[in-house]
Amino acid sequence: MEIKNQKLSNDDFFAERKEVLQQWPTGKDVDFDEAVAYQKSIPAKKRFGVKLEQAVKDGTTLIQPRAGVALYKEHIELLKYLEDEGEADLLPTTIDSYTRLNRYKEAQVGIDKSFETGRSMLNGFPALNYGVHICREVTSALKSPVQVRHGTPDARLLTEISIAGGFTSYEGGGISYNIPYSKNFSIEHTIAHWQYTDRLIGLYEEAGVSINREPFGPLTGTLVPPCISNAVAVIEAVLAATQGVKDVTVGYGQCGNLIQDVAAIRSLESMTRKYLDQFSFTDVRISTVFHQWMGGFPQDESKSFGVISWGAAAAVLAKATKVIVKTPHEAVGIPTKEANAAGLKASKQLASMLQQQSFCDMPAVIAEAEIIMAEMTCILNKVEELGKGDWAKGTVLAFEAGVLDIPFAPSKYNAGKMMPARDNNGAIRILSCGNIPLSNELVLFHKQKLDERAAYENRAVSFQMVVDDVYAIGKGFLVGRPN
Numbered sequence: 364m365e366i367k368n369q370k371l372s373n374d375d376f377f378a379e380r381k382e383v384l385q386q387w388p389t390g391k392d393v394d395f396d397e398a399v400a401y402q403k404s405i406p407a408k409k410r411f412g413v414k415l416e417q418a419v420k421d422g423t424t425l426i427q428p429r430a431g432v433a434l435y436k437e438h439i440e441l442l443k444y445l446e447d448e449g450e451a452d453l454l455p456t457t458i459d460s461y462t463r464l465n466r467y468k469e470a471q472v473g474i475d476k477s478f479e480t481g482r483s484m485l486n487g488f489p490a491l492n493y494g495v496h497i498c499r500e501v502t503s504a505l506k507s508p509v510q511v512r513h514g515t516p517d518a519r520l521l522t523e524i525s526i527a528g529g530f531t532s533y534e535g536g537g538i539s540y541n542i543p544y545s546k547n548f549s550i551e552h553t554i555a556h557w558q559y560t561d562r563l564i565g566l567y568e569e570a571g572v573s574i575n576r577e578p579f580g581p582l583t584g585t586l587v588p589p590c591i592s593n594a595v596a597v598i599e600a601v602l603a604a605t606q607g608v609k610d611v612t613v614g615y616g617q618c619g620n621l622i623q624d625v626a627a628i629r630s631l632e633s634m635t636r637k638y639l640d641q642f643s644f645t646d647v648r649i650s651t652v653f654h655q656w657m658g659g660f661p662q663d664e665s666k667s668f669g670v671i672s673w674g675a676a677a678a679v680l681a682k683a684t685k686v687i688v689k690t691p692h693e694a695v696g697i698p699t700k701e702a703n704a705a706g707l708k709a710s711k712q713l714a715s716m717l718q719q720q721s722f723c724d725m726p727a728v729i730a731e732a733e734i735i736m737a738e739m740t741c742i743l744n745k746v747e748e749l750g751k752g753d754w755a756k757g758t759v760l761a762f763e764a765g766v767l768d769i770p771f772a773p774s775k776y777n778a779g780k781m782m783p784a785r786d787n788n789g790a791i792r793i794l795s796c797g798n799i800p801l802s803n804e805l806v807l808f809h810k811q812k813l814d815e816r817a818a819y820e821n822r823a824v825s826f827q828m829v830v831d832d833v834y835a836i837g838k839g840f841l842v843g844r845p846n
């Protein structure tokens with residue numbers, strides 16, 4: 364299939380839409396004009412983008428959990444508990460895995476079994492099977508803005524039902540919900556599917572309804588160098604803006620070295636602004652999201668609160684607009700509402716205590732941000748070159764060439780040649796570039812950082828460091844020291 368980074372024509376979009384709305388019976392309840400009117404009835408204080416914009420102005424960091432259960436009345440109770448007891452500023456609706464794989468028949472079985480047993484037999488909220496009216500029951504029952512969070516390569520129908528259902532923010536992207544989540548979905552297909560999603564949101568924008576979009580920042584969440592996850596976020600922001608999206612939250616998953624984490628957020632925000640402006644999308648609003656530690660979690664709940672609080676502190680010191688909060692049940696599975704609220708309150712404590720502090724102007728942070736921005740420039744210049752100016756084409760070719768290469772990704776379209784490892788301070792460096800097109804100067808920088816660690820550990824730089832770093836987390840450490 365031939366993709367290009369060009370706004371879908373109304374003819375093409377609405378022709379495709381006919382097929383999309385027939386993918387499941389609940390699609391027939393979606394009426395664009397009626398949904399625009401419904402969205403316009405949602406007050407400003409319940410709109411995701413409005414709350415984010417205020418936080419950007421105030422320099423505050425909002426807290427948001429992940430949450431989703433099968434039965435919609437329980438889902439409403441859960442979200443009410445998280446905004447009241449958990450003090451969540453923003454609410455999620457995390458979608459179940461069957462829906463994410465377009466396996467709606469199995470999602471329906473899960474719903475039926477949940478009603479029979481009175482227990483949640485799905486690992487998230489099956490919004491698509493419930494449809495527009497039940498989604499509206501959920502979103503209208505809450506005081507706070509609500510966002511759909513998922514991991515769906517083909518989310519076209521889910522988008523239609525979510526936005527018509529009163530959600531005012533939507534996570535995901537054609538790269539970030541493909542490479543970390545699936546093995547066989549081609550990048551052309553998922554970029555095309557997410558151009559549909561972004562065009563639909565562009566049509567809502569053109570009808571006077573603003574919907575926030577959030578590319579999924581962390582990707583595989585395992586030793587991902589900030590330059591790579593940031594480059595993907597910038598590409599998805601540009602592709603979304605091309606389709607008419609006007610409100611974007613770009614994201615990053617905590618890696619563990621505080622200086623590097625703050626620098627990653629700072630460089631992410633400034634480079635997103637630079638490239639959106641370069642493409643004349645100067646009216647697109649930008650906010651940032653910091654995901655608390657995406658790696659393995661301690662079983663011990665007290666230790667978990669240490670990890671959660673550390674992630675909250677990093678987010679606030681980085682002046683991120685919002686932080687996605689983990690729970691003390693992370694190591695065991697879907698959290699109880701109490702555990703979810705506890706993670707939120709620990710994070711809220713850090714956010715309020717640290718609100719007046721920032722690490723953004725520290726010389727070490729500025730130096731690290733310069734490195735990340737230089738690396739991002741090397742990567743994005745190559746995407747531009749490969750695509751001859753077209754970033755959709757360039758992205759596909761960049762993955763084929765290994766110019767974009769996400770560590771530990773399941774996708775067969777990902778080269779998997781670049782290898783990361785931590786330096787002696789726990790910052791993520793590049794042990795071998797694969798085909799990531801870093802300048803010689805940058806390659807030397809990474810080599811020097813890893814040589815420092817090798818000298819300290821009295822061993823040669825090797826792949827064993829990567830293995831040790833992956834296993835270090837389970838042992839409660841950041842850097843995988845030799846035994």
Ligand SMILES: CCC[C@H]1O[C@@H](n2cnc3c(N)ncnc32)[C@H](O)[C@@H]1O
Binds near residue numbers: 429430431693
């Ligand atoms: C990329 C997202 C992974 C994170 O997403 C959390 N997650 C997934 N599904 C639910 C759910 N239904 N309720 C609360 N958290 C959930 C996991 O724990 C993990 O941290």
